Amino acid sequence: MKKALHSLVLGLAVVGFIAPSVSLAQTGNDLVDTRFPELSRYLNTAQVLQAAVFDEIVASNNSSDSMIGKGLLREALIELSQASYSHYHTASDHLAMLGPFRVFESRATPGLQAMIRREYSAQESEEVLEANGSIPPLAVEVLKRGREFATKLVEIYLDDNLVDKHSAVEATLAEYLSDDAHSVPAQPKASELLSEHDYAYSFRVGFPQLSGLTWASQWLQLATLEVAMISKNQSELESGIENVIALYEEKIAPAHGGLMALPTDIPTMPVIAPYLYGFHPGAAYVLDNIAALKVVIGDILVHPDVPDRGRAIEQMVAKYTDKTTDLEDETDYLLFVLRGGIFNQGGPALGGMAESERNRSRAVTGEQHISNYPMR
Numbered sequence: 217m218k219k220a221l222h223s224l225v226l227g228l229a230v231v232g233f234i235a236p237s238v239s240l241a242q243t244g245n246d247l248v249d250t251r252f253p254e255l256s257r258y259l260n261t262a263q264v265l266q267a268a269v270f271d272e273i274v275a276s277n278n279s280s281d282s283m284i285g286k287g288l289l290r291e292a293l294i295e296l297s298q299a300s301y302s303h304y305h306t307a308s309d310h311l312a313m314l315g316p317f318r319v320f321e322s323r324a325t326p327g328l329q330a331m332i333r334r335e336y337s338a339q340e341s342e343e344v345l346e347a348n349g350s351i352p353p354l355a356v357e358v359l360k361r362g363r364e365f366a367t368k369l370v371e372i373y374l375d376d377n378l379v380d381k382h383s384a385v386e387a388t389l390a391e392y393l394s395d396d397a398h399s400v401p402a403q404p405k406a407s408e409l410l411s412e413h414d415y416a417y418s419f420r421v422g423f424p425q426l427s428g429l430t431w432a433s434q435w436l437q438l439a440t441l442e443v444a445m446i447s448k449n450q451s452e453l454e455s456g457i458e459n460v461i462a463l464y465e466e467k468i469a470p471a472h473g474g475l476m477a478l479p480t481d482i483p484t485m486p487v488i489a490p491y492l493y494g495f496h497p498g499a500a501y502v503l504d505n506i507a508a509l510k511v512v513i514g515d516i517l518v519h520p521d522v523p524d525r526g527r528a529i530e531q532m533v534a535k536y537t538d539k540t541t542d543l544e545d546e547t548d549y550l551l552f553v554l555r556g557g558i559f560n561q562g563g564p565a566l567g568g569m570a571e572s573e574r575n576r577s578r579a580v581t582g583e584q585h586i587s588n589y590p591m592r
Contacts, residue, residue, distance in 0.1 A: 262433035263341040270350040276320040286520040288316030362506035373444035400505035402498030404549035406542040419514030428478025432467045435483040439565035442489035481560035484553040
């Protein structure tokens with residue numbers, strides 16, 4: 217695992233594919249591994265993908281061939297900062313999938329797509345962020361703890377032997393928050409931390425395909441939780457998970473040579489998993505805060521003019537783990553995350569979306585109110 221992930225990614229790109237291994241990836245939970253092995257593999261690979269993307273960004277920044285891309289990124293960020301519609305959750309037209317580092321992305325993306333389909337053990341997934349060396353230890357621990365929390369939520373809602381799931385989620389949330397230094401609050405952090413820090417938008421604008429791949433994995437996690445919660449029986453659960461996997465695969469590697477339909481915005485609980493958000497807002501805020509922190513870390517790694525990346529990341533991690541400052545009102549947070557709509561964040565958990573729902577009625581889109589969903 218000490219070998220740079222950048223080399224692994226480029227190697228996969230040359231090969232073009234990876235033959236499936238004999239054994240399935242193991243999350244460490246027999247329930248998920250046995251009943252939903254393909255889902256287990258994709259959820260396990262999400263951590264590896266995040267580390268590989270961070271590593272690819274660092275390698276691109278260190279390349280002598282990146283000067284043009286850096287200049288284009290600076291210009292794009294200046295233009296974006298001067299636009300009145302600048303907002304992380306927005307449908308504005310700066311979200312083109314060809315970024316300033318498009319040569320680097322075109323080389324790396326096939327390898328990352330192949331990596332997603334590879335098998336990784338739970339131990340490999342846990343160690344990969346620390347092994348690649350792109351981010352400081354404090355950030356590694358916060359992201360690992362966030363991943364463990366998300367994994368426990370999935371386990372709770374896939375376990376039919378667990379009757380009182382609500383209490384189980386609350387207990388898991390309390391245990392997560394017990395490590396104050398390595399947990400984010402169960403309240404929404406201020407949107408300014410994401411949208412107005414010194415290097416904001418760099419990840420999204422600089423590497424739209426790489427950020428989109430990580431957001432597709434985030435979508436899978438949230439969609440899995442939503443489907444697991446609202447399924448009325450085993451047959452509906454299995455069908456729902458199968459559909460979620462199919463939608464995810466269509467995003468990352470569409471069949472018949474079609475274009476990827478990657479999210480262009482950060483998937484959030486109120487948008488992708490509104491039912492779970494309604495019943496477990498604290499847990500939902502934790503997952504959304506972790507997702508935002510990953511983006512901020514990506515911003516710092518991408519921006520060409522950060523004097524001390526490690527220190528800058530540690531400062532932002534400290535802000536995100538602070539439980540008393542930079543907190544946002546729930547209504548303001550909902551307005552923030554809903555602004556860009558469902559389509560940009562990957563589409564609803566229960567079905568695909570071929571076009572944006574913005575400026576279209578609920579009747580046309582077929583979207584339901586969350587009160588119509590049964591509770592599992």
